[in-house]
């Protein structure tokens with residue numbers, strides 16, 4: 001995909017994902033989409049297959065899910081707690097499929113990420129700083145439980161990860177850093193992306 005502008009990519013996908021929506025609670029952070037230019041970078045590095053199951057925790061208006069489905073035809077799931085933002089994702093699903101057959105591979109859930117029951121097939125998890133460390137720990141614990149019940153190779157993608165997420169995951173889990181994408185600007189505090197995976201021989 002060429003370096004199209006934010007607006008042009010929304011138009012190409014027939015979705016509306018721009019803007020910011022603030023949050024009323026301290027634990028849940030605001031809506032803001034991952035820039036398409038950075039999605040392009042990460043999904044040039046990580047190529048999904050059509051039978052991969054990708055989950056965005058705090059999926060907002062669905063940008064990352066639609067982009068992944070568009071590129072790879074994978075199964076994609078979005079979990080979103082804000083009803084208004086979830087409704088936007090549902091509207092986007094209608095317009096995304098308006099000129100093509102709905103293959104039922106895009107699904108959004110209106111629920112808190114920490115309450116979402118991870119399925120045995122889901123294998124790629126994406127986080128763009130959706131919530132506080134308290135909630136992040138609960139979600140990571142749910143991923144670890146799911147791996148105990150259904151051992152499988154997984155990938156966790158952290159976008160612009162806050163230091164609390166990185167310290168927690170490196171100090172309190174056996175997930176290992178597989179790769180990363182640096183921020184171009186060296187004064188930036190965060191990497192653009194951190195990519196982690198699990199060692200199947202170790203309990204996460």
Ligand SMILES: C[S@@+](CC[C@H](N)C(=O)[O-])C[C@H]1O[C@@H](n2cnc3c(N)ncnc32)[C@H](O)[C@@H]1O
Nearest residue numbers: 028031032033034058060080081112113128130
């Ligand atoms: C920074 S936005 C990221 C949106 C999208 N993942 C993207 O990268 O384009 C974070 C989203 O997480 C949602 N969120 C915050 N806390 C949540 C929670 N506990 N469970 C599910 N979604 C949550 C917010 O409403 C917001 O839409």
